[in-house]
Amino acid sequence: GENVEQHPSTLSVQEGDSAVIKCTYSDSASNYFPWYKQELGKGPQLIIDIRSNVGEKKDQRIAVTLNKTAKHFSLHITETQPEDSAVYFCAASGRLAGTASKLTFGTGTRLQVTL
Amino acid sequence: DSGVTQTPKHLITATGQRVTLRCSPRSGDLSVYWYQQSLDQGLQFLIQYYNGEERAKGNILERFSAQQFPDLHSELNLSSLELGDSALYFCASSVEGRGAGEKLFFGSGTQLSVL
Numbered sequence: 374g375e376n377v378e379q380h381p382s383t384l385s386v387q388e389g390d391s392a393v394i395k396c397t398y399s400d401s402a403s404n405y406f407p408w409y410k411q412e413l414g415k416g417p418q419l420i421i422d423i424r425s426n427v428g429e430k431k432d433q434r435i436a437v438t439l440n441k442t443a444k445h446f447s448l449h450i451t452e453t454q455p456e457d458s459a460v461y462f463c464a465a466s467g468r469l470a471g472t473a474s475k476l477t478f479g480t481g482t483r484l485q486v487t488l
Numbered sequence: 489d490s491g492v493t494q495t496p497k498h499l500i501t502a503t504g505q506r507v508t509l510r511c512s513p514r515s516g517d518l519s520v521y522w523y524q525q526s527l528d529q530g531l532q533f534l535i536q537y538y539n540g541e542e543r544a545k546g547n548i549l550e551r552f553s554a555q556q557f558p559d560l561h562s563e564l565n566l567s568s569l570e571l572g573d574s575a576l577y578f579c580a581s582s583v584e585g586r587g588a589g590e591k592l593f594f595g596s597g598t599q600l601s602v603l
Contacts, residue, residue: 407591416490416578416594417531462531475521475544476592478531 375400377465379479386453387487394482396463397445405466406446412459453486494579494595506567509598513560513581520562526575569602
């Protein structure tokens with residue numbers, strides 16, 4: 374099945390700096406890669422996603438890049454703010470038997486934005 | 489607010505007991521997913537239902553079972569509880585339940601503590 378590795382596990386940046394989180398996946402058939410943000414006491418919230426026919430996608434201060442050949446994708450947050458502090462999860466669609474598929478999540482990155 | 493409702497928010501019980509977690513999906517969503525989040529395992533997919541029928545199964549123990557009712561709410565039953573079952577249990581919903589390429593919306597989770 375699909376395996377997703379995520380690095381780093383913790384990341385501390387100063388307010389205004391950029392943050393980059395990287396993920397690799399194993400299933401070359403995976404074609405959907407979302408990123409989720411989880412704040413304390415809440416469920417994961419989708420912040421951006423990318424499909425395998427696109428190399429890069431941007432939404433204001435966040436962007437995601439995908440390298441299908443190397444099977445890795447990254448989340449970039451620019452001009453970080455204290456409210457960006459949270460745990461971030463990458464995920465990849467994995468294939469089960471038949472036509473069913475499921476999301477496999479990375480182990481998460483705890484981002485701390487300091488003043 | 490994702491629109492996915494999970495109850496209860498917290499559950500404390502003893503080993504050997506049985507509990508039921510409840511989830512109401514977003515209005516209009518036909519598919520429900522259950523995930524387990526523990527400190528050392530990240531977000532693990534348990535099971536998916538679509539319009540009342542099981543669609544995909546992940547790493548769900550035989551002691552665990554789930555169902556989706558005609559009104560589309562879902563229940564996750566955990567029996568013969570062990571200390572290691574202590575975790576956050578999330579429910580997510582999506583419109584069609586295709587899994588790959590479909591946005592999942594997560595509830596706030598149920599924190600289960602087995603003492």
